[in-house]
Amino acid sequence: MSWDEFIVTGDPFILAAQISIVITTIVIVFGLTYFKKWGYLWNEWITTVDHRKIGIMYIIAAILMLFRGGVDALMMRTQLATPNMQFLDAQNYNEIFTTHGTIMIIFMAMPFLIGLMNVAVPLQIGARDLAFPFLNSLSFWTFFMGAMLFNLSFVIGGSPDAGWSAYMPLASNDLSPGPGQNFYLLGLQLSGIGTLATGINFIVTILRMRTKGMTLMRMPMFTWTALITSVIIIFAFPILTVALAMQTFDRLWDTAFFTLQDGGMPMLWANLFWLWGHPEVYIVILPAFGIFSEIISTFARKRLFGYTAMVISIVAISGLSFVVWVHHFFTMGAGAMVNSVFSITTMAIAVPTGVKIFNWLATLHKGKIRFSVPMIWTLGFIPNFTIGGVTGVMLAMAAADYQYHNTYFLVSHFHYVLIAGTVFSCFAGLIYWYPKMFGHKLNERIGRWVFWIFMIGFNITFFPQYFLGLDGMPRRVYTYIPEEGWFSLNFISTIGAFMMGIGFALLIYNIYYSFRYEQRETTGDSWNGRTLEWSTSSAIPPHYNFAKLPKVSGQDAFWEMKQLGEDTNEIKQYEKIHMPNNSANPFVMSVFLFIASFELVFPMVDYCDFRVDWNTCMYDSKVVY
């Protein structure tokens, strides 16, 4: 393998990225040395097993990935702004939409929500940490290393270019040569380990570590969604693990699970991928529902309407999420009966989701609504998500889906649910729990600007795309010709995308601004909250969370305590608290996993080229004996 096959050369964007990566690395190393922060970084963050700090690291990583995925999105929208645009070529565009999709789902949406779960769930159930703090740290570091491996493909070896769904046979060696697709396979595999471990960790934590009196049906709604999400994770992620391993074998060692040659079955990949992929979209939407439930009842200052129905709904959604995967390929010719069944199961999801929407609306009824920033994100979610939801029902009708499939109608639909649902909830949750993490709120005035710019930009971007889809514009095309008549709607859409970019930049500025100027919280209860995380002794909870574990006697535990005038932090007698020690092992293990995965990405390992010399290799090794 020659050097220039290793490093991507000859593209100005990538050259700029390479230079900026080198400069940033030098600046960070220099900065850490100059300010003598290496020890702080190592002791306080890299080796930490504290759930709040791991949560913060998840969120920081997710915001970085949101930036990367967002830049991808802006480049795509620029390329599509006018017909026959020459900004990107087909290969660049294909790599960019592939990385955009993969990063946003796997390395942005999931970690962001897992980060918020890490911060809030132990506090909400009155626990001192997760059940397995060491495993939690390992989860984070395998996710992080997986994300880094995936992102490395941009400058070393070339990005994957077969779409985030990586359909075979397109993703095979014959049709997607080069190491790009290997980065996808191994990056996802590595971070998948972390996700699976997180799922197990949260199930055990929520089932075993609730404080006295916190029965299942008294748990805050966010904790409920975290529990159900974790259940989906442990059922869905093994499917992905196996499918990825099979495709890896196909690419590296010439097996024939999904290939065209030797009797492989490409459609099996599509089935396995979506058997994981559809539950995956509920993995990123259920915690969002949980966050909105918390915020809506806090700022309407009212109990959540229909708590039991809400719980039943999320359980129903999680069950249905495993029986709808075929709707991702109604057009594969599975037959009328199969398509009819999956049409109906898919439409059935609208029922529990509809129940949730109406319960949120009913929570507002007879409330006293305060329009704080987390609340306006939540109120923005309801109408926008409803649009995404009803177009989802339209897509579920298989006979009509033949006309929407693979078009911008679909693109618009899933952005309406994923942005208005997941991204809005990430922002809302970040702002809501920000004082718990950093001891001060984010500035309210800038926060409102962020919301309006982002929300309006979002609608300008994606609403026209429904019409582009109905006008026959397929997704994933890198350009179009003037005669197709898609110019004006695309141009409007691009303007909206840049508004969203401005909104995001303003959010980042708000973090800086608030760090400098925002007033520090003096109590643990920043929003007149209802659940236990707001009952801690100070804004940033001590690392043991609760000096004395609270006792719970109903839903909205802290609200009840406040009504009764109980002081939760009054302590008569101190007890010994056992907290886990820091550990460097998770980080070190993940670094070695990263190195091992990176080796697999480039299959030309000289000492034993499996592809050609499998027999000789085996033979040679026998000779040694």
Add this chain to the structure above:
Amino acid sequence: MKQSYISMFGLLCLILLSGCNLAVLDPQGPVASQQKDLIWLSIVFMFIIVLIVFTLLVYFLVKYRERKGHDDYDPDIHGNNKLEILWTVIPIIIVTILSFPTVITIFNLEEAPEAESDREPLVIHATSASWKWIFSYPEEDIQTVNYVNIPVERPVLFKLTSADSMASFWVPQLGGESYSMAGMQTELYLQASEEGTYSGRNSNFTGEGFADMRFDVHAIEEPQFDAWVKEIQEGAPELTQERYDEFMLPTHVGEYTFSNTHLDWVDHSTDAEYGLDARERQGYEPENPNASDKGTPRVGDEEGKDS
């Protein structure tokens, strides 16, 4: 909140006024027409739901916002069984109502649309290859590339397959799409009611040349169609296997016509390996698109028309 929705509805009206001829909502045949009816039916229902949610939301936000003189505050309501059953049952009813026409249409689309002339459907094998469409008429024994002629008001049965990666055959104004897969055969009935040229394309991502994988469907009167077939049978060049193998390379090509079909020696729906083997026979090597010789033109960047 309200302002943005007013502006959004403004945008919606503008788009609707300017875009009455959206391809999918402007069908030119009975298949697309059934789908259009189903789409409009769902749009009506969905619009009602959106309207209810928006109205309730705005009403509650105005009425129950924190303000002076707001004395209707009741923090302890925890639910209401009757209401909750109501909004569980209503979605169930809506989903049920939508299920019937959906299932009926799904089954209808599996069969040939009723033709005015009670003729058997015309069978055309459509094969996708990177990045072109190959149409074979087995009865007529002719083959076209990147365009297809069909008679009006006669059902056409497209038998779809692929030489390499999975593509999707889509002519929006005639009907919904269907995948084409190597080693498999999918069937799609279409029919044109009016004479004209309809643009079709591959709508499933197949790599670098995907965006330009278009073809034209010319719907012409039956006598003209028969004349065209005759003309091709007599005048067009013959397709050899060697010439056909060149189409298996990942290239863009123009429109071609031949007086026989490749079905004489290969049917990709039973031979998934042919396409990749043909590439190999011609010495084609897959290359990392990010390797350093990216600047040199790749196969097929420039291939002229020769028909």
